[in-house]
Amino acid sequence: MASIETYYLKSGAERYRVHYRTPDGKPKEKSSFKTKRDANAFKARVTVSKLDATYIDPAKGKVTVGELGKRWAKVKESQMKPSGWRSYESAWRVHVEPEWGKTPIAKIERLAVEEWIADLGEDLGAKSVQRCHSVLYSILKMAVENRMLTVNPAAGIPLPSPEETDPVFLTHSQLEMFITEADAGTRTRKDAAAIVAVLGYCGLRWGELAALTPDHVDGNRLHVLKNAAQAGTKMVLGSTKGGKRRVVPLPHRVQTLLAPIVNSTTSKHILFPDRNGDYSKSPGRDSWFSAAVTRCQAKDPTFPDLTPHKLRHTAISLAIRTKASIKVVQKIAGHKSATMTLDRYGHLMSDELDEVADALDAAAGKVLGVDPEVWKSYGNPTNVENLYNAHKSTTDTENEISA
Template identity: 40%
Template sequence: MGSAYAYDTKAGKRWEARYRKPDGKTARKGGFLRKRDAEAYIAEVEVSKSAGTYIAPSDAHAPIAALGVDWLVAHEAAVKPSTYHSDESSWRIHVEPRWGARRVGSIRHTEVAAWIAELAATKSPTTVKRCHGVLASILDGAVRDRRIPANPARDVKTPKKSKKPKPYLSHKQVERVAAASRYPDVVRFTAYTGLRWGEVTGIRVRNVDLKRRRVLIEENAVEVNGHVQVGTPKTHERRAVVYPAFLDKAVRAAVKGKALDDLLWPAEFGGYLRPGNAVSGWFAGAVKRIRAEDAKAAAEAKARGEETPPIMPRVTPHDLRHTAASLAISAGANVKAVQRMLGHASAAMTLDTYAELFEDDLDSVAVALDSQRSESLAS
C-alpha cells in the first residue's frame, strides 16, 4: 500500500502519492491539493492492480505518431497490398497530421467524434470510415498494451455509405463489349466466371484443368499505386471455378504453346494484363464506343417517334463480376453456388451484396407454399 507525502510549492502545500507498480518499482504522482485526494488515488491504483487493469501514467504519454509507425509495420504484414496502400494514405494524409503529436492518454471520445464530423463535411463516407478505422485500430493496440483503459474512438458514428445500383449486363451486352474490345476472350471469361480482375490476370497455365473446365484460383495480381503486386486471393483461400462450355475453345487457344508457369491471359506485349485507364483505356474505350452507337440509335428512334432503345450502361471490368452473379442467379443458381463462384467469405455476404437479385425467389417460395398447401388439404 502506498503513502501520501506533503511538499511545498510557490502556490502552496501539495501532496504526492507514492505507490508500487505491478513490477515492484516505485511510482509517484504529485499535484494533489489535499492528502485525502492523494490517498484516494493510491486506493484506485491498488484496486486496478488487483483487477489487472493498472495503467502506468508514463505509458499514456506515448505520442500517436510513434504508435502509428509501429501499427503500420504490423499492418503491412497482415493485409493485402491494396488495403495497406489505402490505409497508409489515410494515416499520412488525415490521421497523422491531426493526431500524431497528441499523447495517447489525452485523446477524448468527443474529440474523435468532432473530427469525424469535420471529415464527413468534405470527404466521402468511404474515406471517413477508413480514417476512423486507422485511428481506432491504433488505439485498440494501445488498449491491449495497457497504455489506456478504453478506446476513445470506438462507438463513434461514421456516415453510412449509400449503395449505388450495380449495372448488370445481359448476355447480348456482354457480347457487344467483348466484340468491341482488344481482349474479347478475357471479357467473356470474366463475365461468366465472376472472378475479380486480379484473379483473372493471375491465372497461369498450370491452374487450368481443360478436361473438367475448371481453373484453380491461387494468385491475385492487383495494381497498387501503378505497380502490379501478386498475392493470394482476397479471402486468402484457393478455390476452383468452373467456366461454361462455350469458353472451352478460347481457353484451349490461350493455353496452346505455353509453359506451365506462363500467364493464361497476358497483356499484348507480355506481363500482367491491366484494365487500362478508367477514361481512355482499352476496356473503357470499348464501352464508350458502344454507348455512342446506342445514343445515336436512340436519337434517331426518337426523331422517328419510335420507342428509344436502351443505352449500354457505364461499366468497369469489376462490373463484369456483378454481371456474372446476375447471369448465374437468373440461370437458377442458388446462393451457395454463387458464393463459391465469387469467392465470398459467406452466403450472408453474397445475399447482402446481391439481395435485389434474389427478390424473385420470394415469389417462387410463396407460389410453392400455396401449391403444397392446396395439395395437402385436397389429399
C-alpha cells in the same frame, strides 16, 4: 504505502506530490496537485488499481499515436494481403497520422474523436471514414491490450453508413457488344476481347484474372487459385480473397477467345501480362477499357458506367438467370457463404417466384385434371378478395330466395 508530500513553488503557492510504488515495486511520483483533495483522489485510484490489477503506468500514456502507430503498421501489414493493406496504409498516412500523430494516447478524448469523424465526413465517403476510424481504433486497442490505456476512447463512436447501391449488370447482348468494342479499339490490347469475356462470363476479380496461367484452364472449367494484387507500384502474387480456391464454369463462348492465348503461352507463364511481361494492373479511367465503355454508350444509351470489377456482377447475374442453384452461384462468386450471395444478389431471384407458382399450378392441375389457365382467370392475388366477395354475394342471394 503511498504518501503525500507538500511542497511550494517559487511564487509561494502550495502544491502536493504523491509518492507511490508500481505493482513491481518501482518508486514513482506525480506532482502539481493544487489541492490535497486531488492528491488523495489520485492516491486512492492508484491503490485500488493495484489491488484489482488494473493499474496503468501514467508514463506509458505519454507515448504518442505516431510512435505506437508505426508499431501497429508493422504488425498490421504482416497480417494483411498487399491489396487490403494499401487502403489502410493510405488512411493512416493521409488522415490519421497528420491529425493524431503527435498526440499522447492518454490525451485523446472521445469527444475529440467524434469531432474528427464529423470533419472527415464532409470530404470523404462513408467507407473511407470507417476505415480511418478503424485505424485509430486499432492503434488505441493495441494500447489497451498492452496496458498503456485503461479504455479505448475511439470505441463505440457512431459512424456513417454507406448508401446501398444496386450492382451494375449488363444484359447478354450488352456484354457481347462490349466484347466486340473492346476488341475494336485503336489502342486496345490484343487480348482485350478474351479479358472481357472471362470477367463477364466467369466472374473473376481482376487480380484473379491477372494471375491466370494455362495450367488453370481445364476443359470446361477454370481453376481460380491465385490473385495478383497491387502493392505500391508493383503487382505481387498472393492467395485469393478469403484464401479459398474455387472452380468456375468456362463456357465454350469464352473458350473460343481464350484458346489461341492458352495455346501460345507456355505452361507457367501468365495469360494476360502487361507490356513488360508482369502481372497486369486493372485498367483505369483513361484506358482501352473505358474507351470501349464510351463507344458502347454511344450506341446504347442504357449501357451503364462500367469498371472491370462490375463485370463480375454481370457474370453472377447471368449465372442466376440460368436457374443455377444458390450454392453454385456462391461458388462462382467465391463468397464465404450463400447468405452473402443472397444479400447481394437475392433480388435477381424474385422472378423465379412466378415460375415456382406456375410449376405448382401445373402439378396441382395434373392431379385434379384441371387446366391451370382456369385458375389464372382470377388474376393476381388482389382478385382473390373479389372472388370471395362474389361468392359471398351469391350465397346471400340464395339465402334470400330460400327465405
